[in-house]
Amino acid sequence: MEAVDLARLQFGVTTIYHFLFVPLSIGLAYLIAFMQTMYVIRDDEKYKQMAKFWGKIFLLNFAVGVVTGIMQEFQFGMNWADYSRFVGAVFGGPLAVEALVSFFLESTFLGIWIFGWDRLSKKVHLACIWLVAIAATLSALWILSANAFMQEPVGFEIVNGRAEMTDFFALLGNKQLWVEFPHVIFGALATGAFFMTGISAYKIVRKQQLNIFRPSFNIAIAVALVSSLLTAFAGHDQAQHLMTSQPMKMAASEGLWHTSGESAPWTVIASIDPEKQENSFQLEVPYLLSVLSYNKLTGSVPGMLELQDQYVQQYGEGNYIPPVRTTFWSFRIMVGAGMLMILLGILGVYKAIRGRVEGSTRYLRWMLPAIALPFIANTSGWIMTEVGRQPWIVFGLQHTEEGVSPLVSSGMVATTLIGFTVVYGLVAAAFIYLVVRTVREGADVDAKHHVGGKAANNAPPAALL
Amino acid sequence: MLETVWFILITVLFIGFFFLEGFDFGVGMLTPILGKSDTERRVLINTIGPFWDGNEVWLITAGGAMFAAFPNWYATLFSGFYMALFLMLLALIGRGVAFEFRSKLENPKWRSMWDWIISIGSFLPALLWGVALANLMRGVPIDENMNYVGSFWDLLSPYSVVGGASMVMLFLLHGALFLSLKTEGDLRLKARGVAQKIGAWTSAVLLLFVVLSYFETDMFASRGISPGMVPILAGMALLSVHFFIKANRDGWAFIMTGATIVLSTITVFSLMFPNVMISTLNPDWSLTIYNAASNTYTLKVMTIVAVSTIPLVLAYQIWTYWVFRKRVSASDHLDY
Numbered sequence: 056m057e058a059v060d061l062a063r064l065q066f067g068v069t070t071i072y073h074f075l076f077v078p079l080s081i082g083l084a085y086l087i088a089f090m091q092t093m094y095v096i097r098d099d100e101k102y103k104q105m106a107k108f109w110g111k112i113f114l115l116n117f118a119v120g121v122v123t124g125i126m127q128e129f130q131f132g133m134n135w136a137d138y139s140r141f142v143g144a145v146f147g148g149p150l151a152v153e154a155l156v157s158f159f160l161e162s163t164f165l166g167i168w169i170f171g172w173d174r175l176s177k178k179v180h181l182a183c184i185w186l187v188a189i190a191a192t193l194s195a196l197w198i199l200s201a202n203a204f205m206q207e208p209v210g211f212e213i214v215n216g217r218a219e220m221t222d223f224f225a226l227l228g229n230k231q232l233w234v235e236f237p238h239v240i241f242g243a244l245a246t247g248a249f250f251m252t253g254i255s256a257y258k259i260v261r262k263q264q265l266n267i268f269r270p271s272f273n274i275a276i277a278v279a280l281v282s283s284l285l286t287a288f289a290g291h292d293q294a295q296h297l298m299t300s301q302p303m304k305m306a307a308s309e310g311l312w313h314t315s316g317e318s319a320p321w322t323v324i325a326s327i328d329p330e331k332q333e334n335s336f337q338l339e340v341p342y343l344l345s346v347l348s349y350n351k352l353t354g355s356v357p358g359m360l361e362l363q364d365q366y367v368q369q370y371g372e373g374n375y376i377p378p379v380r381t382t383f384w385s386f387r388i389m390v391g392a393g394m395l396m397i398l399l400g401i402l403g404v405y406k407a408i409r410g411r412v413e414g415s416t417r418y419l420r421w422m423l424p425a426i427a428l429p430f431i432a433n434t435s436g437w438i439m440t441e442v443g444r445q446p447w448i449v450f451g452l453q454h455t456e457e458g459v460s461p462l463v464s465s466g467m468v469a470t471t472l473i474g475f476t477v478v479y480g481l482v483a484a485a486f487i488y489l490v491v492r493t494v495r496e497g498a499d500v501d502a503k504h505h506v507g508g509k510a511a512n513n514a515p516p517a518a519l520l
Numbered sequence: 521m522l523e524t525v526w527f528i529l530i531t532v533l534f535i536g537f538f539f540l541e542g543f544d545f546g547v548g549m550l551t552p553i554l555g556k557s558d559t560e561r562r563v564l565i566n567t568i569g570p571f572w573d574g575n576e577v578w579l580i581t582a583g584g585a586m587f588a589a590f591p592n593w594y595a596t597l598f599s600g601f602y603m604a605l606f607l608m609l610l611a612l613i614g615r616g617v618a619f620e621f622r623s624k625l626e627n628p629k630w631r632s633m634w635d636w637i638i639s640i641g642s643f644l645p646a647l648l649w650g651v652a653l654a655n656l657m658r659g660v661p662i663d664e665n666m667n668y669v670g671s672f673w674d675l676l677s678p679y680s681v682v683g684g685a686s687m688v689m690l691f692l693l694h695g696a697l698f699l700s701l702k703t704e705g706d707l708r709l710k711a712r713g714v715a716q717k718i719g720a721w722t723s724a725v726l727l728l729f730v731v732l733s734y735f736e737t738d739m740f741a742s743r744g745i746s747p748g749m750v751p752i753l754a755g756m757a758l759l760s761v762h763f764f765i766k767a768n769r770d771g772w773a774f775i776m777t778g779a780t781i782v783l784s785t786i787t788v789f790s791l792m793f794p795n796v797m798i799s800t801l802n803p804d805w806s807l808t809i810y811n812a813a814s815n816t817y818t819l820k821v822m823t824i825v826a827v828s829t830i831p832l833v834l835a836y837q838i839w840t841y842w843v844f845r846k847r848v849s850a851s852d853h854l855d856y
Contacts, residue, residue: 114620121573122616126609128583132598133605136667139598143591144814151584151822154577155829163574163837170570173853174843217591219815460599462667471606478610482617489624 059456061468062134065475067441069126071434072479076120078433081195081240082247082282083113084188086275088181095181105267106184108498109251114169115489119482121162126475128154134468138448138458145211145220146201153197161190195243196236203232205449206440207300218452234296238289242436244282245396246429249422251275252403254494256422259413267498273407280400287393290436291347298348298356301450303366304443306359307379308386309344310334313358319344324387329379332360370451377445385439392432399425522819523809526589527796529826531789533585537578538649538781540837543774544568544575546695548615548642549688552635554699554710558628561635562854565619567702570844572619574837576612588822592666592812593796600660600668600797601652604675608645615641623855646691647684651675653788654683654729658737659798664805666812679736686729689722690781693761697774700765704847712765715773719762726758726784744791754783 056064087106094102128150131139139147167175168183175183203226204211210225211218220226255272258264297305306312310325312332321343326336345354359376366375399422406412412419448455547568555561568575586594598605614637622634658679661670696718699711730751733739757779764773792798796812799805813819848854 115624118617118620122613125576125580125612125616128580128587129598129605129609131587132583132594133602134599136595136599139587139595140591140666143587143594144818147584147586147588147591147594147814148818148822151581151588152825154581154584155825155833158580159574159577159829159833160836162577163833163840166570166573167840167843170566170844214815220818220821223817223821460595460602460667461665462669463599463602467602471602474606474610478613482613485617485621489621492624 058465058468059459061465062459065472073123076116078243078246080117080120081191081243084191086247088184088188091181095177104498111493119486135458136460141453142218145218149197149201153194157190157194161187199236200226200232203229203235207231234293238293241282241286245286248275248279249429250426252279253422253426256419260419264497276403276407280404283396283400302357303362307377307382307443310383311358312360314361315356318342318353319356327380377443382439382443385435388435389432392428396428523813527809530585533582535782535785539778540575542691542781543694543698544572545642545646546691548638552639559850563848566848566854589814590812593807596666596797603672604648608648611641611644646688650684650687651680654680659800661801662799662805679732682729686726689725693718693722694777700770702847704849716765723758739791744793747787747790750783751787754780
C-alpha cells in the first residue's frame with residue numbers, strides 16, 4: 056500500500072475509534088448533569104448514587120476519549136503535512152479555538168468534579184459537571200466547523216496556493232455546520248441514552264438495585280426516543296443540504312448512476328457494479344427520493360455520471376465518483392440502525408408510561424445488545440460522510456492524495472498504524488473489562504463507606520446486592 | 521508584528537505546559553519509586569489527580585496554536601519529528617488511561633503495571649521534549665520545500681540526549697518539590713530527600729547542556745534576540761533550590777524550579793527568534809515566523825480569542841489549585 060492509503064487507513068481507524076468514546080461522553084455528561092441536578096433540587100440520595108454510578112463509567116470512557124483526542128490534534132501534521140500547509144490558516148483556527156475555549160474548560164472542571172464531591176458546595180460542584188457537558192458540546196461545535204470546511208469550504212480565499220481565512224464568522228455560519236452539528240449532538244445524546252437504557256435494562260432483568268436502575272431507565276428511555284427522533288430530523292435536513300452542496304455524495308449514497316426522471320424513486324437495496332457503472336439489481340420505492348430531497352413528490356435528482364461530466368468541465372480530468380458501494384451501504388446501515396433506535400424508543404417509552412417495564416423481560420433483554428445501535432449508526436454515518444467526499448480532502452480545493460506528508464514513508468505510516476492499533480486494542484480490552492465489572496458491581500448504595508481510603512477499598516459492593 | 525505576538529503566545533503556551541505538566545510528569549516518574557505501598561502510590565497520584573488533565577491541555581493548545589498561526593511550522597515539525605511524536609503520543613495515551621484505570625481493580629499486579637505505565641509515560645515525553653528542543657536549537661536538515669529530510673536517528677545525538685536528560689532531571693526535581701508541598705509525613709520526607717539528592721545533579725546536567733549548546737549551536741553568536749540576564753537568572757534560580765530545601769522553604773524551592781523552567785524556556789525561544797525551525801542545509805531554507813505564518817486576518821482573529829481566553833484559563837486553573845490546596849494524606853478519601 057502507498058503512504059496515502061495507509062495514512063487514510065490510520066485516520067479512519069483512529070478517528071472512528073475516537074468517535075466511539077466522544078458521543079458517549081457527551082451523552083452521559085448531560086444525563087449525569089441532569090441526575091445530579093435532581094439530587095441538588097430534591098436532596099434525594101438516590102440521585103446522587105445514580106450520578107456517581109454512571110459517573111464511574113463516564114470517567115472511564117472520558118479518559119479514553121481524551122487520550123485518543125490528543126492523537127487527533129497531532130495527526131494532521133504527522134501524516135497530512137501538505138494538507139496542513141494548504142488549509143492551516145483556515146482549518147487550524149477552529150482547532151486552536153477548541154483547545155483554548157472548550158478543552159481547557161472541560162478538562163479542568165472534570166478534574167474538579169471528580170475530586171470535588173467533598174470539597175465544594177453542592178451547587179458549585181453541580182456547576183462543574185454542567186460546565187463539562189457544555190464545554191464538550193462546544194468542543195464538538197469547533198471540531199465540526201473544521202470538518203464542515205472540508206465538506207463545504209467557506210470564508211476563505213486562495214492566496215499563493217494556499218487557503219487563507221477571510222471571514223471567521225462565515226466559518227461559524229457555514230450552512231453545512233448547522234446541519235451537521237445538531238445531527239451529531241442529538242446522535243451523541245442518543246448514544247448516551249441507549250447506553251444507559253441498555254445497562255439499566257440488564258440490571259432490571261436481574262432485579263438488582265431497582266431503586267437506582269428503574270429511574271435511570273425511565274430517564275434514559277425518554278431521552279433515547281426524543282434524541283433519536285431529533286437525530287433523524289436533523290439528518291433529513293443534512294441530506295437536503297447535500298443536494299446542493301455535495302450532490303455527488305448524495306448520488307453515491309443512493310447508488311444513482313443516471314439523473315432521475317421528474318420523480319425520483321428511493322433505492323432500498325441494490326447490487327452495485329462500480330466497474331460497469333450500473334446496478335445489476337435494485338429495489339425501489341417510487342417518489343420517495345424526491346420527497347426526501349425536496350419534501351415533494353416531484354424533483355429530479357442528478358446522477359453520478361452526469362455529475363462526473365460536469366466536474367470534469369469544472370475541475371479538469373479525473374475521477375470524481377467516490378467509492379459507491381461503501382457510501383451506499385454505510386448510509387443504509389446508519390438509517391437502518393437509526394430506525395431501529397426510534398422503534399425501540401417508542402416501545403420503551405410506551406412500556407414506561409404503562410408501568411410495564413419490569414414485566415417486559417424480552418424487551419429488556421434486547422436492550423442490552425441494542426447499545427451497539429447508536430455506535431453503528433455514528434460510525435457508518437461518518438464513513439458515509441468522509442468516504443462520500445472522496446476524491447477530495449477539501450471539497451473542490453484539494454485532492455486527498457495531495458494532502459499527505461511528502462517525505463513520510465509508507466513504512467513509517469505502517470509502523471505507527473500498527474502501533475496505534477495495538478495500543479488502542481489493548482486500551483479497548485481494558486476499558487470493556489472495567490465497564491463490565493463496574494456494571495456487575497452496581498452502584499455504591501452505602502453512602503457512608505467512603506470514610507477513609509482503606510474502607511473504600513475494602514467495602515465489597517457486590518455483597519450488598 | 522502579529523507574527524511576533526504569536527511567537528510570544530506559543531512561547532507562553534509552552535511555558536504553561538513545561539511548568540505545569542513538568543511537575544506532574546515528575547510526580548508520575550516518581551510514583552512507583554517513592555510509593556512503597558499501594559496507599560502511598562494512591563496518595564502520590566492523587567496529588568496530581570485533579571490537575572494533570574488540565575495541565576496537558578497546554579500542550580494540546582500549543583499544538584493547535586501552531587497549526588493555526590504557523591501552519592508550516594506545525595506541518596514540518598510534526599511530520600519531521602514523526603517517530604518521536606509517535607512515541608510521545610503512545611506514552612501520553614498509556615499514562616492518561618492509567619490514571620483512570622489503575623485503581624479500579626484490587627489486583628496488585630494490575631496496579632503495579634499501570635503505575636509503571638504512568639512512570640514511563642511521564643518519563644518519555646519529558647525526554648523527547650528535551651531532545652526536540654535541543655534539535656530545534658541546533659537545527660535539523662530541512663530542504664527547500666520545508667520538509668525534514670533526516671531520519672528519527674538523526675534526532676538522537678549526544679547533545680540532544682543531554683537536552684533530554686536535562687528536561688527529565690528538571691521535571692523530576694520540580695515534581696519532587698511539588699510532592700514536598702502536597703504530601704505529609706513519611707512521603708514528604710522521602711520527596712524532600714529525592715529533591716536534595718538530585719538537585720546538584722540537575723544543575724550539573726543543565727550546565728553541561730549549556731556548555732554543549734555553546735559548541736553545538738550558533739545561538740550564542742549570531743541568532744535571535746539577546747535574552748540578556750534571563751539565562752543567568754535561570755541558573756541562579758536553579759542553584760538556589762538547594763539552599764531553600766535546606767532552609768525548610770519548600771515552597772520557595774518549588775517556585776525556583778518553576779522559575780528555572782520559565783526562564784530557560786524564554787531563553788531558548790528568544791535565541792531562536794525569529795526562526796522556528798533552523799535548517800542545517802541552508803540558512804535560507806529555515807522556517808521563520810514570517811514564512812511559516814498564517815495570513816494577517818487569521819492571526820488577528822486568533823489573537824483576539826487567545827488574549828481573551830488565556831487569562832480566564834489561568835484564573836480558573838489557579839482556582840483549581842486553591843480548591844485542592846490541602847496536602848493529600850493517607851487518611852483522606854482517596855478513591856474516586
